[in-house]
Amino acid sequence: MNKTFHFQYILFFLVLFANGYCQNPLNLGNNILTADPSGHVWKDGKMYLYTSHDEECQKDFFMKDWHVFSSSDLVNWTDHGACLSVNDLSWADNFAWAPDCAYKNGKYYFCFPAGNGFKDRTNPKKSTKWMGIGIAVSDSPTGPFKDAIGKPLWTKPYANDPCLFVDDDGKGYIYFNGGGDYLVAKLADDFLSIKGDIQSMDMGGYKPKREGPWVFKRKDTYYYTMPEDNRILTYYTSKSPVGPWKYQGVIMDAEGESNNHHSIVEFKGKWVLFYHRWVENKSECGEKQRKVCAENLFFNEDGTIQKIKRTDAGVGNSFR
Template sequence: MKIMCNKHVRQLSIFTLLSVALSVQANPLPLGEGLRTADPFARVWPDGKMYIYTSHDLECQKDFHMQDWMAFSSTDLKSWTNHGAILSLEDLSWADNYAWAPDAAYKNGKYYLVFPAGTGFKDRVNPENSTKWMSIGIAESNSPTGPFKDMIGKPLWTTPYANDPSIFIDDDSQAYLYFHGKGQDYNVIKMRDDMRGVEGDFIKMDMGGYEPKMEGPWIFKRGKYYYYTMPENNRVLTYYMATSPTGPWEYKGAFMEQEHQSNNHHSIVEYQGQWF
């Protein structure tokens, strides 16, 4: 199954992924009447629950206007607990806008929220006038539902412009941060062991010569293989496979075609012996 969101419809759904066949049976999640959530990343933590971390649109805004991040949890994928805002732009000293797609990780007995945020104005009519800037931050908590705290008080880097982070922790506890970046797609960087900074330089991955426009990558491991999945051209969900989290990757094609004339955002997790 796959947790996904359509950024215009603002509706999170569950789909079943069985082998290479996809049963497209929408199951809108009852997260709250009228609640505008988007960009979901799902995680399963040691307490046995599935958690979904989302961005959150405020009402009656001209554009995507997101000021905080939310978390939801479930034990049966039918009823969900709303844990409210777990981090807000008001908690950050370096950003005041663009509380977009988050992800989360568990390491060293702590929970980490990795998130994009930024400053400036996006001019959709005259893009040359835009001053928008975004980067990636990280916050930590003793609880999967926060409150999360920005312990370093700054982004993990200022250049390149980046959003849509996805964090993967390998079997040896090394954390890797993937993202969508301006001129830097298909890059990954290692996280420090304390998760409060990055280690070394960006690693440009070998994608086998195929690097289409993308956003919102998601990486997971199943057996001995690593899977790099993404909305290709921001729409169709496709994947690569490798035997290392940094590649080289082999392109395998689509596993879900576009459903709406808008962007896709997805994640894939194993829960109670089944993949979602």
Template structure:
């Protein structure tokens, strides 16, 4: 009987460890737009936006960082930057990204001013731009070294930084009027070289939000929430394209879905966010939570469709430990 009870207890412990979706980033903490990176310290780092509890709209004030070695137990490093630290914006701390270059860490982020009138858009005064901050530590604090956005026109948000194998850095974002733009960053990461450039997307350019760019082997991947909901992707042989549309990574679930894709300890991981009911919350509405799933490739480099699961990457330690 004692052996049976011990076996049951062990099974329950394993099951509890494996049921990790959404990620356990903190009780009563609402996070979204996860940007995943593996830095020289060997840890998995996540940089996220931070929703206010039951926020009426996307009036968000800071960006948060988390790190882990097993994708189950996460260290909350708190706010690494806040709109209070900026001279040029006071609201809309939306989807961030990060990069490591020149021995320093960089946080690229959208922020803005004004008010968006959803009932009467002509009365809106909202504006958003892209900022970049620096730190000597992946945990921050990050400092806005230029005290201004990288550009003021066009209106832009949802930036992503990609550092290629040769050390050159590329910035992509969502912009008003025209999308699918890229800019190469200056070597000091404090400005862009020249103008934003329109990329060749092979004739398919649906509305989109926060893109994510990564490289696997010799193939570049441009991924995005198509129509703000469905995760889809393109591939190409250059970080500037031209790109070929390849299809769906993850179907829509309801609200928007920002993501990142990164390899960690031999496993490819898709980080994303879900809109879920929160028992006991102060409001009866779905709120955002960061989640993760394993991502797999076919032999030709195409990405297999990913399904949302309750288990997520809860067995990550067992998977990498078996190798």
């Protein structure tokens, strides 16, 4: 084997390894720091990810905008830029945290948490931090989105990490973090307000601390998934979008003391788990920072979810 051929042989397998086996974190472009991925497949068949955007060495999750990414194969991604910023809001100036999006009647509804104030972690009684949930609208899945109502959907209770779920009959629901309870509200037909009261759901007697929920439907079963204790991905099932829910167990174990946030979505007949990891990053502060990853997700015959391990390979070339 001559040296030229030997070099080309090695280069070929290095490229093959890089493109086929090392997909985590996802290459979303320009080493951007992303978290809290919300995945959706719209009418063009592409996967769209709506994420929060960590700033380099940010202070206490002070975050300022949200990004949208799209892909046809989950390997090659397009960053469509910031679809909305706290600078576009009159009622909040910080905490651009975990978003979600829904589609109805030709419009895309971007649901986002934002707030103001300061959280005093040393003396919580001095904290002034407040967060609410807003709705922005666009004709395009990539935005730009415009704040549709100029205020949060409600001011009490304190709320963040929303999940929008649209059922087969077109009815919309919003799930969110609020005062530690497991809450849901029905959306009005225009998706710009809620209909009726915010409800506390029956979780079968088990309501641990958790981050934002993700709700989806498979066949005739509804799944309420969440980062339990902010770290362990777990889930419940129900025959109704508002419960009662039955706890089913762990999807993904914790990774140290780092938080997690996720979404689960069907793409090209297969299921995918998007989540974020805290990874080594060449930053001025030298700390681990968040980036979005993906894994294949599988169901058992009875509808329960098979436990997932984090991998460097991710989904590989499963969707090419």
